[in-house]
Amino acid sequence: MLHRLESLESCNYNGMEARLKWQQQNYVVQNNNLVELCAGSLPQFQGLIGSNLGGAQMIELKRPEVFLGSVDFQEFVNFPVVGPEFGDSEKLDLVPPEAATNYCIFRTSSCQMSALNTSVMKEEREDLILEKMESATGIGRESFNKRKAEAVADHKSKDKRIKGEGESEVKANCSTEISRNSSKKSSKASEVLKPDYIHVRARRGQATDSHSLAERARREKLSKKMKCLQDLVPGCNKITSKAGMLDEIINYVQSLQRQVEFLSMKIAALNSSVETLPMKEFPAYVANFPAAAKLPETADLPYFQLNPLQNQSVNCMLNESMLPPQTGAEGIASPSVSSSSSMTQLQPFSTWNTDPQGLSNMYNMGFH
Amino acid sequence: MDLHNLNPSSLKSRFTTRFLRALTEINARKPIASSSSPREIFQRYRRIKDAADTSMAYSVRSRRTWSKATLWRLRTPSHRRRLASFGRRSSLNKTRTTTTASHRGAVVVQITSRGGGLGVQLEELRELVPGGEAMDLCNLLDETAHYIKCLTTQVQVMRTIANLYSLE
Numbered sequence: 001m002l003h004r005l006e007s008l009e010s011c012n013y014n015g016m017e018a019r020l021k022w023q024q025q026n027y028v029v030q031n032n033n034l035v036e037l038c039a040g041s042l043p044q045f046q047g048l049i050g051s052n053l054g055g056a057q058m059i060e061l062k063r064p065e066v067f068l069g070s071v072d073f074q075e076f077v078n079f080p081v082v083g084p085e086f087g088d089s090e091k092l093d094l095v096p097p098e099a100a101t102n103y104c105i106f107r108t109s110s111c112q113m114s115a116l117n118t119s120v121m122k123e124e125r126e127d128l129i130l131e132k133m134e135s136a137t138g139i140g141r142e143s144f145n146k147r148k149a150e151a152v153a154d155h156k157s158k159d160k161r162i163k164g165e166g167e168s169e170v171k172a173n174c175s176t177e178i179s180r181n182s183s184k185k186s187s188k189a190s191e192v193l194k195p196d197y198i199h200v201r202a203r204r205g206q207a208t209d210s211h212s213l214a215e216r217a218r219r220e221k222l223s224k225k226m227k228c229l230q231d232l233v234p235g236c237n238k239i240t241s242k243a244g245m246l247d248e249i250i251n252y253v254q255s256l257q258r259q260v261e262f263l264s265m266k267i268a269a270l271n272s273s274v275e276t277l278p279m280k281e282f283p284a285y286v287a288n289f290p291a292a293a294k295l296p297e298t299a300d301l302p303y304f305q306l307n308p309l310q311n312q313s314v315n316c317m318l319n320e321s322m323l324p325p326q327t328g329a330e331g332i333a334s335p336s337v338s339s340s341s342s343m344t345q346l347q348p349f350s351t352w353n354t355d356p357q358g359l360s361n362m363y364n365m366g367f368h
Numbered sequence: 369m370d371l372h373n374l375n376p377s378s379l380k381s382r383f384t385t386r387f388l389r390a391l392t393e394i395n396a397r398k399p400i401a402s403s404s405s406p407r408e409i410f411q412r413y414r415r416i417k418d419a420a421d422t423s424m425a426y427s428v429r430s431r432r433t434w435s436k437a438t439l440w441r442l443r444t445p446s447h448r449r450r451l452a453s454f455g456r457r458s459s460l461n462k463t464r465t466t467t468t469a470s471h472r473g474a475v476v477v478q479i480t481s482r483g484g485g486l487g488v489q490l491e492e493l494r495e496l497v498p499g500g501e502a503m504d505l506c507n508l509l510d511e512t513a514h515y516i517k518c519l520t521t522q523v524q525v526m527r528t529i530a531n532l533y534s535l536e
Contacts (some may be wrong), residue, residue, distance in 0.1 A: 162401040256519040263526040268412035
């Protein structure tokens with residue numbers, strides 16, 4: 001058995017030597033049990049957590065797999081994927097090295113674990129990964145209870161206490177692991193190679209029934225989408241509430257729609273002096289125009305400077321947008337009605353200035 | 369100005385080419401006289417706005433609900449639209465009440481009943497985004513994100529065109 005430990009040591013982990021030596025000492029008395037071997041490697045993987053392996057971890061851990069030559073070592077491979085992503089998770093303090101020997105962490109090859117492997121490899125979120133590790137301990141808990149008699153000889157008193165702490169933690173997870181084996185999809189695991197079970201883990205202190213799980217998954221989806229929207233809408237970094245965000249989104253969409261209307265009105269009014277422009281160059285010109293990339297920061301109406309004729313047209317358009325949508329004929333009738341009052345209504349519009357950003361940039365561009 | 373970085377298949381370029389084509393078509397149909405009445409300008413504005421919305425929706429190729437809704441809105445004459453929307457609204461109310469049993473429906477009901485503010489805002493958002501009446505919150509947010517992206521592109525391009533026109 002010791003040569004297996006040596007092979008594990010040969011993996012190049014920083015700061016592992018102390019823990020490995022301790023591990024070796026403990027192992028002399030252990031019987032030839034794969035489970036306990038696995039358990040003893042827990043401190044190694046705990047040390048993994050402190051080390052910064054990056055992408056090389058998977059390659060290095062395949063070596064022990066070669067030495068062990070067993071399918072069960074899948075579970076070894078599982079752990080290092082899990083390990084470095086814990087960072088400094090304090091939950092692992094509940095499983096100190098002294099208690100490592102008393103936990104059978106790896107249950108030998110259950111198909112659940114293999115699904116767990118593949119789903120873990122796709123996981124990114126720290127919480128779910130942590131929970132899967134706990135599920136590993138939970139699954140191991142079943143076999144551990146069976147093998148309790150064997151390992152009794154190695155129990156120390158404080159191990160029992162620590163185990164009790166861990167037990168209360170993993171017990172709920174264990175039972176939920178069993179209950180959830182039939183079912184629930186994780187919203188995060190995208191592909192599972194062996195689609196037996198997709199595990200979603202309950203975090204500590206949270207409800208674990210299927211409805212709340214699905215509810216939580218839905219809520220997380222929603223919050224992810226709200227974050228995407230936050231990136232799209234300018235000036236939303238400080239708003240944290242959903243209602244505020246929705247308000248901002250609504251304002252922004254309204255302002256964009258109004259800008260489209262104003263711009264089309266402007267084009268309609270300004271089209272007067274245009275001859276047909278060369279069609280080939282124009283799209284490239286237009287699309288690459290950098291000044292167009294700057295949208296006004298405020299969500300207010302864009303500012304226009306229009307001559308009186310255009311002001312009238314703007315007025316018509318505003319009337320049109322305020323009234324309920326009408327057919328074309330009716331829409332044309334309303335401007336004539338309102339044209340008499342248009343001059344009075346022009347007063348508020350005359351305070352609009354040119355869009356300083358866009359126009360000044362455009363003049364600076366000096367295109368030919 | 370660099371003319372070589374244009375991605376020919378990007379949303380912006382697709383929209384630009386379509387919109388410019390529509391503009392030249394509008395110009396050809398009704399050439400602008402120097403003295404246009406407000407009525408004509410208004411008509412023109414309507415046509416240009418419809419052209420802009422249509423070309424935007426076409427560039428998206430009805431992969432999205434809002435683009436489908438926009439195209440349908442612009443194509444169907446108003447009386448047929450009223451009939452259809454009447455039927456759609458009644459069936460929508462039915463679905464909203466009958467799906468309370470299912471989990472998905474429960475989600476919709478939950479949202480509207482959770483906070484009065486949130487429900488009102490959702491209704492507003494549904495009105496703003498074309499085709500948003502029949503969607504649950506999850507899809508509605510997706511549609512809103514894509515719609516905002518396309519609207520910003522549209523505004524950019526139209527502003528450039530307007531500036532170019534105003535210069536010449």
